Amino acid sequence: MKIVFIVFDGLADRPIKELGNKTPLEVADKPNLDKLAKRGINGLLDIISPGKRIGSDVAHLSILGYDPYKYYTGRGPLEASGIGLELNSDDVAFRANFATVSEDFTVIDRRAGRISEGTEELEKAINEIDIGVDFIFKASVAHRGVLVLRGKGLSDKVSDTDPHEVGVKVMEAKPLENTAEAKRTAEIINEFTRKVYEVLNNHRVNVERVRKGKLKANMILLRGAGRTPCFEPFKERYGINGACIAKTAIIKGIARLLGMEVIDSREDFMERGKQVFEALERNDFVLLNIKEPDEAGHDGNYERKIKIIEEADKMIGMFLDYVEENYLVVLSDHTTPVSFRDHTGDEVPILIAGPEVRSDDVTTFSERSVYKGYLNRIRALDLMTYMLNLTNRLEKYGA
Amino acid sequence: MKIVFIVFDGLADRPIKELGNKTPLEVADKPNLDKLAKRGINGLLDIISPGKRIGSDVAHLSILGYDPYKYYTGRGPLEASGIGLELNSDDVAFRANFATVSEDFTVIDRRAGRISEGTEELEKAINEIDIGVDFIFKASVAHRGVLVLRGKGLSDKVSDTDPHEVGVKVMEAKPLENTAEAKRTAEIINEFTRKVYEVLNNHRVNVERVRKGKLKANMILLRGAGRTPCFEPFKERYGINGACIAKTAIIKGIARLLGMEVIDSREDFMERGKQVFEALERNDFVLLNIKEPDEAGHDGNYERKIKIIEEADKMIGMFLDYVEENYLVVLSDHTTPVSFRDHTGDEVPILIAGPEVRSDDVTTFSERSVYKGYLNRIRALDLMTYMLNLTNRLEKYGA
Known part of the structure; x- marks a missing residue:
């Protein structure tokens, strides 16, 4: 069983007056994300802890299970x-x-x-x-x-x-x-x-x-x-090969320091989906970072954010068969409200789809639809353990 | 007010195709557990942290409020x-x-x-x-x-x-x-x-x-x-006498090391219920471990798991009057999916019934019915404090 993380950078937003107090994710037409939400388990994710405001570098360390308070030594080395x-x-x-x-x-x-x-x-x-x-x-x-x-x-x-x-x-x-x-x-x-x-x-x-x-x-x-932090390699820590597909240097930098396969993200969304499946031929874990929602947030452009979600959703459709036998995690690495034009520490939505999840009643993927979901509220630092457990890869602690 | 923990070993499961993607707990006929779910507060419980895969020994330490990371020194001494x-x-x-x-x-x-x-x-x-x-x-x-x-x-x-x-x-x-x-x-x-x-x-x-x-x-x-861990005795830590009724040596071993009264569980379910009430005459706290669901999980036998739940449910009926004046906690110590035939780290359901709980809308006890419950998602290490609080036994921290 394979594990894919699709990290929409800065996807999450706050209610926007011009959108009738809805978020871009709430108004976007995204049938595939919604299908996965229906089939999967959903919830809120604290990347660090409630309200903690972070950069994408810190977020990705946490999502990959490396505690930023221990491993983050500044942006320069990454x-x-x-x-x-x-x-x-x-x-x-x-x-x-x-x-x-x-x-x-x-x-x-x-x-x-x-x-x-x-x-x-x-x-x-x-x-x-x-x-x-x-x-x-x-x-x-x-x-x-x-x-x-x-x-x-x-x-x-x-x-x-x-x-x-x-x-x-x-x-x-x-x-x-x-x-x-x-x-x-x-x-x-x-x-x-x-x-x-x-x-x-x-x-x-x-x-x-x-x-x-x-x-x-x-x-x-x-x-x-x-100075460069001293990481335990991803492979040693989790026992599986991992790849990271990204545009941003700092995300690729983290992946390289973890000894992961580093792949430059292509421009076309469907091509990025293909890159994930190519990387899965050599790896059991692939993280795809999608940078554009964050850029739209920094630009204060909610229309562009909506458009990106709708484009990316077509690529998400490539994973509907995949989740019959494998696991997919979709999340945002932090909130980048178009109103604030920078990151905020608001909790973000997460969905996990795969063959044996205890699926819940959530029918659409957004900041507010997931809070009643099965996962309730979890922390990013637990995510790798959670997924290694679902794919039956963990050693037992105790007897 | 007394406190009873009924720990169904390995009760929780994952959706099973042959059961229409339901779990044994979801298909079993268990009117008494459902009555308690209706009257009580329900939620998801992380025995350690999300996804962490554990043995029953580590689980019971955590459920009894003794942090396994501090106290677990291996299976041998227990x-x-x-x-x-x-x-x-x-x-x-x-x-x-x-x-x-x-x-x-x-x-x-x-x-x-x-x-x-x-x-x-x-x-x-x-x-x-x-x-x-x-x-x-x-x-x-x-x-x-x-x-x-x-x-x-x-x-x-x-x-x-x-x-x-x-x-x-x-x-x-x-x-x-x-x-x-x-x-x-x-x-x-x-x-x-x-x-x-x-x-x-x-x-x-x-x-x-x-x-x-x-x-x-x-x-x-x-x-x-x-080597034997050095435990603060249960009585000293919590100020109440505790008893543990179990079949498994390692669970009894933990209880003995905590200075609890250790009672060999009888075979018949109704007799086990009687053992709980007998032990309550000498103790304010009783933990009953029911081993059979875990065995059914290890054997990959969902029919047996269902049957055990239905049998045990009759015994649960003995506690419907009890919870008018006292507190009952029903939980699973870990998930043992029949598909995997060993423990996994999936979160487990918990219900707490008693005279003053802020009862919720949950109407049945299962992995997926409880996630919308009042408790949301809590950790086992907090459970003893939670119950000592509900029974008004805690010292105040601060003034």
Whole structure:
């Protein structure tokens, strides 16, 4: 028996006035999700604990059964893993953004006009900077990148340079503990920030951008300093091979650190469904992350959220036969209300379908339809155990 | 106000195709359980946490409010206590099975053809073996027994000799930690294994068994090494006298270690009900374990499970008056699906009836009827506190 998790990123929402106080999931036409809700068991899921507001990285750790309070060491190392960088245990990694700043380092745009080309050249120039310590800067998709400081004598206890808003200055990195290593690392980061501006501000790529009326990518904003957490591999922990299909670097980064097969999600929804079934040929567990509902939430666009649900629902139809013999879990990794345009800690709906579930009376899948379901309310950290039990894979504790 | 727990061992099941995707509890005719469900509060119970797969020993510790993660030290000492052996704190106890092996120690039958007589003589022969350390071997019911190694310099960190399957050789006991005590204990166990075969293989009892076409009881398989956990007595912890009525040695063993009154369960169901009321004359708390549903589950026999529920339900009728003034809890200690023939970690149904419960809309007692009940979903470790509260016995925390 196989196990598939379909994680709709930021799917859950709050009642929206324009939708008659319904959520996108409540108004969307999604016959296949509803069929699964009818056949399965449903309930509310606390990804961490009631109300706890989290990122998708923390959410996916919890969903995969790795307690974030133990394993989450910051965004940097997960991003680094996500773009394929192998980190040593002493390395300190940061999530990085190309940004636009004025001469006095006031942030004009945190994403450098969502720069989409020329970042390899800028990356090359950055890597030639001398800050007195080995480092790797790697640009990834669009404005995104990762900075890794390498070697002994560093600390991950330093604050972000990213002010997380525009119109204010780039922050000075500060040591977050009173150690020589933290002070040294903060100094290195501040020097990096100054030198990056020197190297990038009049770089050929930026001269060209200005000529085209685009914002300069003349700063790197850093956040989420961390060392790589030491994970027990997925295979060792659960005794089965697992794969993860995702677009987002940080989700892929988690999967890679767990030793799972990492697969780049295709664009077309039906193709993603096919990717799941291909991955199931080599794995007993597959997690598919669907990023788009979260993006629609961040954009405050409920119409797009509804449309995505309806598109994705067609792909869900590919699993109606599958659940005759295998198990499917559909959930949201957190709520991203279009009203708030960011994640909130509201509990999310979950459904589990498969051959031997004690099916309940729920007939549709939504935030409010599931609360009367069989599962009542469970926590994400128990989910892997719950599914290994349903597929009869657990060792017995006691006699 | 008295408190009675009726624990149906392995009662809960999964939907069964042959029963129209219903469970034995859903199809059984059980008017008295249903009456109690109507009058009481109902819900789902996680014995440990969602999906966690456990044995009845761990389950009963949790149901009685003793956290298994703290108190469970293996099956051996609970079995030893169950057959009335008093253990010292240094002793290491093993659950033992009479088994049948070939000359090269390949296991032919893990229960020696479910031997039912002559084990006292074999026990005597075993106790005369010299393995360089004091020990007690005690045969209990049928193929079952206990080995206790006595004295200082022993360890409970040794592996089982029981391979848990037939057609493979008796396992060599191995030290599970790198200590002189663990190595010594493993050596003692391995010598015990060799000498047991020497003494039993041509023993008069076995010669006689062969003559009658039965399997020899020429080996003792050992498992579940452990030292006696140090329990706070039931009476001290809860301030009330408790009794436990059971057939299974390991359940009785737990009760004895908790200082509860231990009563051998009679065969007839109505007699068991009488035993509960007799025990209530001397105790404020009585737990009755009903073993048969679990046996039916292990045998994969849903018809028998249904029949047992219907028989037991008549006895449940004895409690309809009782709950006017006192409290009754009915639960399953784990799920034993007839499809899987062993325990699974699925949540179980629970009902609580008594004079002041906030009764709900549930009208029948089953895995799926209770999920909409008042209790929602609770954990076994909270159950004793819950019942002490309902019977107004708790001290106030705070002012």
